[in-house]
Amino acid sequence: MRKLLDFLVRKRHWFLFLFLEIISFTLIYRNNAYQRNIILSSANLFTGKIGSIAGSVRSYLNLYEENKVLSERNGTLELELLKLQDQIEAIMADTVHFAGYVPDSTEVFPFEFISAEVVSNSAAQLNNYITIDKGTEDSVFTDMGVVSDEGVIGVIAVANKHYSVVMPLINPKFRLSCKLLRTNYFGSMNWNGRDARHSYLYELPRHAEFSKGDTVVTSGYSAVFPPGLMVGRIASDAQQYNDDFYSLKVELATNFWTLKNVRIIKNYRRPEQISIEQEAKKND
Amino acid sequence: MIKHILTGTFNFIVFVLIQVLILNNIHLFRIATPFIYLYFIIKLPIRTHRTQVVFLSFLIGLVIDAFSNTPGMHTAACTLAGAVRAPLIRFFKGDELPGEAVPSYRLFGVGGFIRYVIAIVAIHHLMLFFIESLTLFDPLFLLLRIAASIFLSTLLICIVEAFNIGAKRSGEF
Numbered sequence: 001m002r003k004l005l006d007f008l009v010r011k012r013h014w015f016l017f018l019f020l021e022i023i024s025f026t027l028i029y030r031n032n033a034y035q036r037n038i039i040l041s042s043a044n045l046f047t048g049k050i051g052s053i054a055g056s057v058r059s060y061l062n063l064y065e066e067n068k069v070l071s072e073r074n075g076t077l078e079l080e081l082l083k084l085q086d087q088i089e090a091i092m093a094d095t096v097h098f099a100g101y102v103p104d105s106t107e108v109f110p111f112e113f114i115s116a117e118v119v120s121n122s123a124a125q126l127n128n129y130i131t132i133d134k135g136t137e138d139s140v141f142t143d144m145g146v147v148s149d150e151g152v153i154g155v156i157a158v159a160n161k162h163y164s165v166v167m168p169l170i171n172p173k174f175r176l177s178c179k180l181l182r183t184n185y186f187g188s189m190n191w192n193g194r195d196a197r198h199s200y201l202y203e204l205p206r207h208a209e210f211s212k213g214d215t216v217v218t219s220g221y222s223a224v225f226p227p228g229l230m231v232g233r234i235a236s237d238a239q240q241y242n243d244d245f246y247s248l249k250v251e252l253a254t255n256f257w258t259l260k261n262v263r264i265i266k267n268y269r270r271p272e273q274i275s276i277e278q279e280a281k282k283n284d
Numbered sequence: 285m286i287k288h289i290l291t292g293t294f295n296f297i298v299f300v301l302i303q304v305l306i307l308n309n310i311h312l313f314r315i316a317t318p319f320i321y322l323y324f325i326i327k328l329p330i331r332t333h334r335t336q337v338v339f340l341s342f343l344i345g346l347v348i349d350a351f352s353n354t355p356g357m358h359t360a361a362c363t364l365a366g367a368v369r370a371p372l373i374r375f376f377k378g379d380e381l382p383g384e385a386v387p388s389y390r391l392f393g394v395g396g397f398i399r400y401v402i403a404i405v406a407i408h409h410l411m412l413f414f415i416e417s418l419t420l421f422d423p424l425f426l427l428l429r430i431a432a433s434i435f436l437s438t439l440l441i442c443i444v445e446a447f448n449i450g451a452k453r454s455g456e457f
Binding site (some may be wrong): 012013014016017020021023024025026027028029030054064107114120121122123125126127129131136165193194195196 | 301305308310317334336338342345350352354356357359363371379415416417
């Protein structure tokens with residue numbers, strides 16, 4: 001008995017080692033799920049704070065680029081405004097009585113943007129995550145879609161009070177329902193872990209027509225993203241078959257290496273869609 | 285003793301910050317990411333009790349995980365690296381080392397120290413990358429990434445250690 005105790009005390013570092021490894025693997029196992037631990041992620045207050053300090057330094061370094069992008073964006077929007085004004089004037093000139101355009105109040109566009117800043121970002125790893133500086137207090141919740149000026153980024157994986165973590169397109173755990181803008185065939189986008197500029201579109205039916213450079217947009221089937229948001233362009237003519245489906249290489253529209261400002265999409269009708277989808281599944 | 289605790293705390297904070305703020309964003313040729321925070325584990329005094337080494341390694345892994353959104357991955361790899369540190373030191377240098385010593389070029393010799401660093405870095409990186417690839421397996425790419433990252437981490441740690449020699453000559457440990 002004493003020998004056994006002696007042995008246990010002498011080898012206690014190995015027992016501690018085993019114990020701590022078990023803890024780590026529990027963490028790995030539990031966090032491989034889609035929902036993640038808030039305390040141990042960059043969405044907690046301390047890591048978020050340090051990240052946002054580093055982010056503010058970095059944002060000063062990027063101001064020039066940011067400015068350029070913003071003024072370009074401003075330009076396109078102004079052009080659009082001018083076009084619309086022009087159209088309204090044409091209509092006014094056309095009709096004898098133009099009482100102004102009143103949108104149908106029952107037809108509300110169910111999406112709204114919340115803008116946020118990237119606090120920390122990774123594009124280099126296999127399981128990439130992006131931390132942003134808005135949380136539940138700014139009504140950002142889990143499963144909301146996130147986009148940038150360029151295109152789709154991902155969905156909110158964890159939301160804390162002031163920070164949240166986004167699971168981007170370049171995370172192999174994330175799948176996004178997409179369609180080809182030109183031909184409307186839809187497939188599922190999933191990243192293969194190698195290159196942050198490219199992803200793959202799977203499960204495209206074999207009779208689908210496509211050519212290099214075709215635009216890939218969100219399908220809008222998921223209630224997370226509205227339909228028609230830019231995702232990327234088909235990067236090559238070469239396709240791989242598996243079973244009866246194509247998989248295509250897509251060049252992503254978003255450059256994940258230079259993310260700075262993002263927008264979170266709030267969908268007012270999301271609870272409704274989810275509840276009716278659940279109801280439909282119940283009958284299976 | 286106090287000096288060791290102070291240097292240890294300093295190493296811990298500085299290398300964690302360097303890792304999470306700078307090196308986590310580096311991805312040389314899309315394959316290699318250096319993990320310099322292992323320097324903390326490498327530089328713990330030789331006589332530190334093995335339970336303490338294991339526990340401190342676990343702690344630094346946990347902190348790195350919290351910052352880089354990889355719960356458990358670095359923790360598991362660091363705990364392993366901490367556990368095999370003492371056997372590795374014994375393997376490379378035997379038991380006859382002075383008690384308060386810290387692994388360094390002077391104590392191990394340049395070649396010996398580099399071998400010791402490579403061994404710890406290799407064990408840590410193998411564990412880390414294998415855990416990471418549980419979600420997505422791509423063998424050739426994986427081996428390439430492991431080899432490149434081991435090279436880069438070892439290089440960085442040896443450079444940091446080379447800068448440390450000057451400090452030691454001027455009387456600071």
